[in-house]
Amino acid sequence: MAAQAENSGEISLLSEDLLALILKKVTDQDDRKSCSEVPNLLQFKASQLTTDSDLEFIAQQCPKIEDVKITDFSSHERGFLGRKGLSALANGCPKLSKVSLVGDKIGNAAVVELVNSAHSLTSLELGHSLIGDTSLRAIASSSSIKILKLKSCCNITDRGLGCLATGSTSKTLIKLVLKRCAKITDDGVKLLSKMRRLEQLSLCCCRGEVTDIGGLAISAIRNLKELKLHDLVGVSDLAIAALAFCRNLELLDIKGCVGVTGAGIRAFSSHQGLKRLVLLGLRNFDLSDVESLALGCPSLESESVVVDQSWRLDPTWSDELMHDNTRRVLKFL
Template sequence: MTENHSPKSASNGPESRVFTDLRVLEPNLLPNFLLRFPNLVSLESSRVITNTHIKFIAKTCPNIEVLNLNYQKTYGIPGWDDVDGSGDAKLGISESNLTTLDLADCIRIADEARKAIGNANSLQVLILRGCWLITNTGLALLASGSLSRTLQELDIAECNRISDDGVLHLREMCCLEKLNLANCGLDVTDTGGVAIAAIQTLKGLTFSWLINISDATLVALAQNCPNLVSIELRGCESITGDGICAFANHKSLESLVLASCYKFSGEDLQEMVRGCQTLRRIVLDKRQRMWIPVTIQENISKFCRLEW
């Protein structure tokens, strides 16, 4: 039925009341046992969760901060047995203490749920990876509510119905530090990429497999995102040495992933590494090891770690 984790001292009451973490194996039984755990801080379930369940959780456990409904994390494949998307707009989280919401691969989550999530007033981490039904309208709803003033991490990888029009709204998220747009399709281009560069709080960015992101985006990021520590550009085939060299004078970048990118030379990497003194790690495709001269590889390795 459940798995309990992280018990605190039981000196203040029955043992069942002091558990802060709970994994639910049979959500239909929630009304039978959840009242015994009013102090829950974290709840996880990989089975179907209905609106009724979620509202019951919000009412019964007012201190809950982490709600993990990630289907694929447990089963390894997406499926239809996930969060009930029929009425998600009443998720019941707008006035809760929720700081983390993981709905990865809950493929029935659609735009109707975004308004409720957008009105959450304490959410810091939102994971919507693989929620295929999300569109530009959903992103606009996320960015127009209280969420835009608190969210620090947003993962919308594999949401391939979005385009530049939706990505433009993300500029409203004034506290965003980590953003994942990997595999969001052909309609996310430099228009969206340059708009993202306006978020000066960004520290971690994933653009992997966005093949229409090019040097224009990298130049904008290098110029406007002084706090950027990590950027992943795996499979961004339009990027060239000019874009990479734009980071030669960056003061914060530590990790750069360029696997499956081929339109640059070893000399480009060497120039960038010599200028970017904070860089600690570059990830390249194994095939690139054959055409980057050994002497250049050795020179780069003096400044940062090369991974293949």
């Protein structure tokens, strides 16, 4: 297990008794001063063998911690993160604002305790199949969380999204990431349209029944600035054309949305705010579609329209046939 202080490299956190024995043997005054900086840690990162006892010790020794990241896929037999550890961390570190818990050792009970106890929490990342709607119900009651990332949480359903969309988070969430959450469908995505403050939304690899119906609902989120829809094969030109009416949209990533064609790309030709468009994995469009976009959308940044490297092999995509502005915005990857 390792903790990392801001701008001070990595140190090892040993058991409390062992650490005390070591510190007793430190006689040099400069070394003692260095050791005294441990309670001033602002960031803590750990991997493997993390238990409730570890978190209790951290909370006791490092009360100023603001940012915690735990990634632990070790065996359950070596410990599990529950209410006791997360409660100690939240109560012992009153400025705790950013937490990332990813791995096989975190469940709903611990998340509920964390959210209820960490009153300064603004950013939360969770990643494991044990996380479900129970966690989302607790998160939905938070009036401080602005960023929520849920990755590989395959037990989260539309009901959980409904809690987020109708709870206190509907007024606070600015960024929501849903990645590889397989049980999410159009019914849940439609509810997200109630989250009027939402600026960044990611629905990557959510291979449930997310189609144009969900895409049309997303287009009603007028504050939306960034949208990622990786590998949503049920999304087509119909949803993309609706998203073109989101005038605040600056980034659209539709990598792997194979149902999108040139018609959907052209829908953004008159958009005045789009800065970046990712078209990786799409095949049903041509250079003329990109040309229309490049000439009609003045806000596009340099190398901002990202396409597959394989298009360079197509003779119709030669530099000689491209408008100067098209060459400026295109990026082959």
